[in-house]
Amino acid sequence: MPTFNDILVLLPEFYLVAAACLLLLLDAFMKPEQRGVLHWISIAVLLVAIYLVIAGQPPETVTAFGGMFVRDRAAEILKVFSLLSVVLVFIYSRPYLVDRKLFQGEFYTVMIFAVIGVMLLVSAGNLVMIYLGLELLTLSSYGLVALNRDSPLSSEAAMKYFVLGALSSGMLLYGMSMVYGAAGTLDLAALHGATAHAGMPHLMLFGLIFMLVGIAFKLGAAPFHMWIPDVYQGASTPVTTFIASASKLAAFGMAYRLLEGGMADLAHYWQPMLAVIAVLSMAIGNLVAIVQTNLKRMLAYSTISHMGYLIIGLVNAGPEGYSAAMFYAISYALMATAAFGVILALARAGFECEEIDDFKGLNQRSPWMAFLMMLAMFSLAGVPPLYGFFAKYLVLQAAIDAHMLWLAIVGVVFAIIGLYYYLRVVKMMYFDKAEEGVLTKLQPDATLRVVLSLNALVLVALGIYWGPLLGWCKQAFVG
Amino acid sequence: MINLQVFELVCFYAFAVITVGAALAVITLRNTVHAVLALVLTFFSTACIWMLAEAEFLAIALIVVYVGAVMVLFLFVVMMLDIDQEKLREGFVKFLPVGLIVAVVMLVEMLALIGVRAMHAQAMGVNPATAAGQSNTAWLGTALYTNYLLPFEIAALILTVGVVVAVALTLRQRHSAKYQMASEQVSVNPRDRIRIVKMDAVRPVEPVVAAAPEQESKP
Secondary structure, eight states: OOOHHHHHHTHHHHHHHHHHHHHHHHHHHSOGGGTHHHHHHHHHHHHHHHHHHHHTOOSSOEEETTTTEEEOHHHHHHHHHHHHHHHHHHHHHHHHHHHTTOOOHHHHHHHHHHHHHHHHHHTBOBHHHHHHHHHHHHHHHHHHHHTSTTOHHHHHHHHHHHHHHHHHHHHHHHHHHHHHHHHSOOBHHHHHHHTTTOSOHHHHHHHHHHHHHHHHHHHTOTTSOTHHHHHHHHSOHHHHHHHHTHHHHHHHHHHHIIIIIITGGGHHHHHHHHHHHHHHHHHHHHHHHTTOOBHHHHHHHHHHHHHHHHHHHHHHOSHHHHHHHHHHHHHHHHHHHHHHHHHHHHOBTTBOOOBGGGGTTHHHHOHHHHHHHHHHHHHHHTOTTSHHHHHHHHHHHHHHHTTOHHHHHHHHHHHHHHHHHHHHHHHHHHHSOOOTTOOOOOOOOHHHHHHHHHHHHHHHHHHHSOHHHHHHHHHHHHO | OOOHHHHHHHHHHHHHHHHHHHHHHHHHOSSHHHHHHHHHHHHHHHHHHHHHTTOHHHHHHIIIIIIIIIHHHHHHHHHHHOOOHHHHHTHHHHHHHHHHHHHHHHHHHHHHHHHHHHTTOOOSOOOHHHHTTOOHHHHHHHHHHTTTHHHHHHHHHHHHHHHHHHHHHHOOOOTTSOOOOHHHHHTOOHHHHOOOOOOOSSOOOOOOTTTHHHHHTOO
């Protein structure tokens, strides 16, 4: 029976649900010209949620609602960073939304609902909770992509995302039902013990494969990456930023819960499968990104390749590998918010600033923005001493530890290939002349500029001083 | 007397084959109305399988909600979307055979099911509801509101998001549109709307004797 203590464990989630519902009401009763306040209220709500997650952190792993919900260190870290990335998304997107008359309360409430989905997903202790958390997150994401309803590109992206997302949910659910049939339990902790000597090992493996498809789709790893480029390009840039940051942290959390939480005994089966997915993602992501002319599309392919690196960490299937993968997921979220943040800062009404050519000669127009973008690009490429380099380094280290030297070598080769398209952006910003007619003025929003600068500079700071964050990530899986 | 377990097994396989066959028909039939009817059959056969597994509540919910409401809605939508008017008119005769087949198969399934239920077969292992001495519905309700309370609430949250997004995507406030303001209508002062004019109940009619003949003589 659920007790009051169960509710206390879920305090941050319940608080966010209540806050999102109140925001919804507030939005409905507000005059249109007052709605600007919603922006600040939403940010405050999320900051309080971050405080609740950190302050209420139990000394050791706690479960609630009969094992449905697990609150451990790994979940806490993922929650803090996904909430943080949504705060960044809110700050970056306000001028963009106002310029395009997309500023409405639903953007904020639906995104808060999505982040509740993230929090539930990374804390799931049961297959049912994994599925429901994922649905809450993806349903909100479909809505957010479609919210820019006057743009045919957005509608198309939302439709593709919805159809493919429904298909992958179906696959995941199918796999779960097979696993349930084989093991007779939905509880991940119980599955952990039951997988090795389940009555029907083939049924178990069958289910595992389908669940892997679901995970790969959610991460956006090849060969289940088809939706990523269209959704990244079609969605309005704030939503793309969300999908590239918080959503990826959630996907890592889901993969960790399913693979380590439930299927650890079958690791020798899923390790090679994940290795193949990792190689395919790195290859397709890095090679196709080279020919892109649209920056958002290029970053989409870059996401695919980054998910390949993240999966290398998972292939290790040990605490070192998981901590490396989590470190990587966090680094990717921060890098993606910085890169998309620059796009949002440069975009004006009627000018999306999403073609790579729009960045030509940015250094002459705005040296500081060009510098921030350069930091983001170098970090994504994995140039030392930036954050992205150490994230890649740890992941490759994890592959070598797992006696998969070939995987590490493939990773390095594709990282070098990937350098090309990141450096191309930097070259255009610094060495090309701006085209005629490109708008030169920046978004005047001071908060955006300050926070964006901090976000990009953190990439340098964490690249130099990465010990504490890595320490947290390790603590989450070792202790 | 037939062996109960064998009969139940035969029923299960029959239902399973029909379910899979109907599901295949859903995606292979070219005529959308036929496909919807096949989908109805799929749901119905699935419900029968659930009934065999003694999940009565789920089976009935599937029939009431999906077959009864959602599929009828589907059928309406499919028929409304069909632009070919001739096809629509000849629809009844054309769809009659498929409809009949679906209906007959459903009837046979129901009869078989009643047969199995009447014989109280127990081939599916111990039913937790029976073990707890409760009806299936009561057991399901208890499980839903105790062990599965959190997932249940989150499912509600998902529906909320669905509603919010649906409204956000479809609501367009047009300034040219005319709205009824109920609050203003209620709080209106009668004096602003109706002017009461005092006048005599009877008014002396003025003599028109002089004018009348003149008008009549005109044509």
